[in-house]
Amino acid sequence: MKNLRFFEKVMFFFNSVAAFLLLLSYILPLLPPKTFSSFSVLSLGVPILIVINTLFVLYWLVKIKKQVILSLLMLAIGYFSLGSLYKFSESKSEISQNAISVMNYNVRLFNLYDWISEKGVETKIEQFIKREAPDVLLMQEYHPHKNVDLSFFKYKFEELSGNKTKYGQAIFSQYPIINSGSVEFPNTSNNAIYADIVKEKDTIRLYNIHLQSLRIDPNLDKLTEDDAQKLFKGVGNTFKTQQLQAELFLLHKNKSPYKTIVGTDLNNTAFSYAYKRVKGDLIDNFNAAGNGFGRTYDFKFFPIRIDFILTDPEFTINSFKTYDVLYSDHYPIMSRVSLPR
Template sequence: MKNLSFINKIIYIVNSIVAMLLLLSMVFPYLPPKTFSFLSVINLGVSFLIIINALFVVYWLVKLKKQLLTSLVVLLFAYLTFGSLYKFSPSKKIESDQNFKVMNYNVRLFNLYKWIPEDQVEVKIVDFIKAEAPDILSIQEYHPHENINLSSFKYKFEKLSGKKIKYGQAIFSNFPIINSGSVEFPKTANNAIFADVVKGKDTIRVYNIHLESLRIDTKIESLKKENSERLLQRIGSAFKKQQNQTELFLEHKNKCKYKMIICGDFNNTAFSYVYRKIKGDLNDSFKEAGNGFGRTHEFQFIPMRIDFILTDEAFAINGYKSYSEHFSDHYPISTTLSLENE
């Protein structure tokens, strides 16, 4: 420090704070938000913290200063804890006659309130889904719009609420649905639904989870106008609800004996407590077969992955795709699966 200029000393202090925050973020996925909701907010910014620490490493490397070790060591720990933020390997793509495609998509009520200033966004969403032709489709914020025609799917289960505007979750399938239901979350419109589908000789449980929303306007201009204390309190409260909802879901999931696929909008990142609990020993299809940042939510400057497709070991993950179609505040994702025993 004493060999640094005044400006570099200030930069290194900021560097140390950012490195410490990233270090702390590695602990929070193991701490329940009910107890540490305020601190858990840090995990929303893990992607940002990784990028900033990487920039500090580059800065000190150019300066030929040993201060680069601060962020470099923390980034190494982050890699060992979280894995790579960016997947450089090409997407896996294995062709098989047994392959079937699963898609997850938060459609934001099919643009009912014109968040995207375009005509017939709902028709564009349906056309996109038909073109991609998933065998199983999991939708959050579903709304039975008059222009929505997903009759190409033979089976569906939907769970809707609301008085004037009906909305909720839906599962569409080309495989027969023999059982379905809902895991009710108290005092919210969010929930988890499930459908047991039959593929060949196998019964597969498909879950569609929508955890509590953080209610953040992700535009930077809007965030600047937010009262920071109220924003943090709101996010902390949402994290506590997410933990309660996750516990209810896991209680239901643990009673299921079928092969399992879990889709959903977790409204939280892969660095969070709820993701770690829900994932358990399941496979994350993006980590197994995707590439890039895997962004699933529209957030300026930060690649946010909050939508997931998880599978148990009965499935081979033969492909994964993150789409860039901008018809919602979420981007659709899909994975190609096959059953290992087929």
């Protein structure tokens, strides 16, 4: 510090704060939000903190100062413990004949209330799904829209609520569904549904999970100070609700005798407690075979990934793709996995 000029000392102070916050955000997914709900909100800012610390690394590299070690160390810890924020290459393996393609998509009621001003969005979603032709389709915020025909899937299971407008989660499959049901979450319309499908001699348990929404307006620049305070408190409470919902899902999943595929709108990032609990020892298919930021939600300020496909380690992940089609506030994702033999 003695060899630093005044401005550099100021920069290092802010650098230290950013590094500490990033380190804290690495620890928070290990701590139940019920205990640290206010601090848990920090996990949403991990992508921003990574970018800020990367900029500090570049700054100290240009200055050729040893202070570069601080943020460089924090970034290294995050890389080896949480993985990379951005994937530079897409991994693919040979697709076998026993592969199955799984699409996860929050369709936002097929734009029933015209959130997107474009006409015929529901038809475009239907055409997109038909074109990509997944073997299995897991949909959150599903609504049996009169203009949407998904009867090309041979089997389906849906769990709907609501009075005037029915909505909920749905599983569509080209393979027979021999068992299905719902994991109910208290005091909310969110839930998890499941279906057991049979492909050849294999029975696979599919889960479709929709955790409690954070209700964050993508246009954060329009928030007043009072709105921001309410948002901060509300997000903390939502984190606690998500913890309960994740635990209820795990209680059900742990009783399943079958190999598992999970599709979810987690309403939280890969740096959260909810993600860590739901994922468990499952494989995040984006980490295994995706590329880029893997953005799945239309957030204005930075790419955010809150939708996931997770599979048992026994599956071989052949490919993963995030589609750049904005027919909802979410982007669809699809993975192709090979069944274990």
